[in-house]
Each structure stands twice: as structure tokens, then as C-alpha cells.
Amino acid sequence: MLHTFEVISLDMFQTLVNVDSRTEQIWRPILQHHFTEQLAEEYAQSLLKVFFTHWQELRKSGQFFLMSEIYERSFIELFNKKMIPFDAGEAVNILFREHTLSEFYDETVDFLESIFKNHKICIVSDADDAMIPYFYESYGVHLFTSERHQSYKNDDKNTMFKELLKFYRINPKHVLHIGDSVSDILGATREGIVTCWINRSNRVWEYDVKPDFVVESLTEIEEILMASNSKVV
Numbered sequence: 760m761l762h763t764f765e766v767i768s769l770d771m772f773q774t775l776v777n778v779d780s781r782t783e784q785i786w787r788p789i790l791q792h793h794f795t796e797q798l799a800e801e802y803a804q805s806l807l808k809v810f811f812t813h814w815q816e817l818r819k820s821g822q823f824f825l826m827s828e829i830y831e832r833s834f835i836e837l838f839n840k841k842m843i844p845f846d847a848g849e850a851v852n853i854l855f856r857e858h859t860l861s862e863f864y865d866e867t868v869d870f871l872e873s874i875f876k877n878h879k880i881c882i883v884s885d886a887d888d889a890m891i892p893y894f895y896e897s898y899g900v901h902l903f904t905s906e907r908h909q910s911y912k913n914d915d916k917n918t919m920f921k922e923l924l925k926f927y928r929i930n931p932k933h934v935l936h937i938g939d940s941v942s943d944i945l946g947a948t949r950e951g952i953v954t955c956w957i958n959r960s961n962r963v964w965e966y967d968v969k970p971d972f973v974v975e976s977l978t979e980i981e982e983i984l985m986a987s988n989s990k991v992v
Contacts, residue, residue, distance in 0.1 A: 764953070764984060766927050767874050770938030771884040774957055775871075775977075776861035776892055779803075785857045789845050802841065809833040823909045826887045827851050858890040864959075870977040871898060874984065879927065883919055885911050885942065901926065912938075913946030920950040937980060944970045955980060 772778050786799035810833040817824045834847035874880060881901040884891065888906050895902060903919050903926075905911045910918035924931055931951035936943060944954045948968050956970035957977070964970070974980055 764933055764935045765879060766923075766929055766934045767878045767880050767984075768923060768934055768936040768947070768952070769880065769882050770936075770940065770943050771882050771886065771891060772858070772861065773939045773959070774937060775867050775882075776863055778858060778861050780862035781857035781860060784860070785854055788853055789843065789850055802837070805841075806833055806837055809836050818911070818914065823905075823911075825906060826885070826890065827855070830854060855887070855889045858886075859892050861892055864977065866976055866978045870981060873981055878984075881923060881926075883912065883923060883936065883938075883943075911942070912940075913942040913949070917946055917949050920946050920952060924950060924952075935980075935984075937977075941966060944968065955983070 769775060782799050782803050783796065786802055787794045790798060790802070810829060813829050813832050813836075817829060830851045831847050834850045837843070838845060838847060838850075871880070875898055879901075880898060881903060882891075882895055883903045885905045888902075888904055891902065891904065903923055905919070908918050908922055910916055912919055920936075923934070927934070932953060934947075934952045935955060936947035936952050937955040937957055938944065938947075939957050939959065944956050945966070945968055947954045948970075953972075954970045955972040955974060956964065957974055957980075958964075959975060961975075964973070972980075972983055974983070
């Protein structure tokens with residue numbers, strides 16, 4: 760199948776930057792003298808599980824909630840369960856600040872420099888604006904966040920990807936969306952956008968709707984873009 764991509768759409772977290780690189784900085788001020796790397800990792804994983812439970816429940820309500828609201832509820836539940844004497848609102852502030860400081864993956868900068876020359880670039884992220892690292896501004900990247908559009912990737916309205924196509928006035932087959940989550944692939948596919956799943960940790964894809972491409976790093980995407988004739992996986 761021949762692909763000519765004009766717009767490269769990118770997820771942010773765990774695609775361009777690694778949130779896990781800030782685990783210590785998030786949990787050290789929360790746990791204080793109880794901090795250990797092992798405990799921080801344990802609580803980080805527990806927080807994610809609680810977060811996704813709240814997120815799914817709140818999405819069923821049909822209302823939009825900011826990430827800050829969902830994370831605050833999640834911290835409250837986790838702190839109560841683990842008897843951590845720390846303010847949930849302040850924990851959210853720490854979490855968001857550290858999100859903005861997430862480290863690039865090794866290949867991110869070279870990848871952005873490469874695709875910036877010949878493509879329009881945008882970021883589509885399920886995030887509040889306060890979570891987004893600032894580097895995107897230096898590339899003149901257009902930003903689509905859940906806060907700005909009061910929607911999440913792959914929700915019932917699929918607003919974020921609809922807005923992307925409207926903004927660029929482009930055929931979806933000329934857009935490549937790259938992300939690490941199921942929502943990235945399912946949401947973009949529903950709008951006819953070509954998708955690439957970045958699978959850094961050797962996970963198994965368990966859904967009927969398949970990504971058009973599967974890669975383990977951003978470097979492999981440069982090869983896809985250079986090839987004028989690529990097979991759909």
C-alpha cells in the first residue's frame with residue numbers, strides 16, 4: 760500500500776518522552792523519609808491501576824473530567840489505602856510538574872529533527888495542558904489536548920482526531936498517527952487515519968482493530984517514511 764504522509768501526529772507520553780524517568784522525583788517528596796526506589800515503583804504502579812479504574816468509571820458518566828480531577832481522586836484513594844499523610848492536591852501538582860520534565864527517549868530529538876523537515880507535526884495527548892513538556896513550542900507543533908477539546912482519544916465523539924483532520928483540511932490517509940496506547944490506534948483508525956503502534960516493551964496486541972504499522976522505536980518510523988511502498992501489518 761502506497762502512503763504519502765503530509766502530517767505526522769504524535770502521542771506525547773511514552774511515545775516521545777518517558778514519564779517513568781520521573782518516578783523518583785514524584786514520590787520522594789510524597790513519601791519523604793519513607794522513600795525507597797522499590798516503594799516508589801510499587802506506589803507508581805498502584806496509582807496507575809487506581810487511575811484507570813476511576814477514568815473508566817467517570818467516562819461512563821458521559822461527562823468530561825480533567826486529568827487533574829481524576830488524578831486527585833486517585834491519590835485520595837491510594838493515600839487512604841496506604842495511610843500516606845500527604846495532600847492529594849499537592850501530589851497532583853508534583854505529578855504534573857514532573858510530567859513536564861519527562862526525559863526524551865534516546866532517539867526522540869533526532870526523530871523530530873528529521874521529520875520536521877518534510878512534514879507538518881502535531882501532538883495529540885490525553886492530558887491537561889499543564890502536563891505537557893514545553894519543547895513542542897520550539898518546533899512550532901500544533902497541540903491537541905483533551906483539556907482543549909473536552910474529549911479523550913477514542914471516546915464516543917472521537918473529537919480530537921476529528922479536530923485534527925479539520926485543522927489540516929486533509930485526507931486522513933495522508934496522516935500518520937503514532938502512539939503507544941490502544942486509544943491512539945482505535946481512535947485514529949475510526950477516522951481513517953493511518954496508525955503506527957510504538958511497542959517499546961514487547962507487549963501483545965489483543966484487539967481486533969490492528970495498527971497499520973508496529974515499531975519498537977521512533978527510529979523505525981523514519982524508515983517507514985522513507986519507503987514509498989510499505990506493507991500494512
